[in-house]
Amino acid sequence: MLEAEGGEEAxxxxxxxxxxxxxxxxxxxxxxxxxxxxxxxxxEQWPEKRILFTSGHAAEVLAQHGLAELDVPFLAKPYxxxxxxxxxxxxxxxxxxxxxxxxxxxxxRPRLRGK
Numbered sequence: 173m174l175e176a177e178g179g180e181e182a183x184x185x186x187x188x189x190x191x192x193x194x195x196x197x198x199x200x201x202x203x204x205x206x207x208x209x210x211x212x213x214x215x216e217q218w219p220e221k222r223i224l225f226t227s228g229h230a231a232e233v234l235a236q237h238g239l240a241e242l243d244v245p246f247l248a249k250p251y252x253x254x255x256x257x258x259x260x261x262x263x264x265x266x267x268x269x270x271x272x273x274x275x276x277x278x279x280x281r282p283r284l285r286g287k
Contacts, residue, residue: 179205183213193221195263200227208238215268224263226251243268 174189176182179202186193196214200207211223225242228249245266247259 178202179207179210179213182210183217186214186218193218195222195224195260197224197226200225201229208242211242211244222263222266224259
């Protein structure tokens, strides 16, 4: 897991990351570069990355930041452990531009070994 205080730091961390980054969780409202701009840059540089937005701000504030224009799953703060797990699965299954979840048969399921 990588952690960053803002958009520029997040981009730097992703450039330097030695491990694969599958999901980028972005707060919509951040100092400096906002979350929407960060998401756009992530999509330009790493189109295969999945994105999950989160915020505790009101819908009006999120609209001002341009969130409505992006096809990205969203998780409102505060959230429970189950809510974030559900949204992480949704974000990993999400294909930008489709505005739909991947079919259940294409979702990754854990393999269970028989006795």
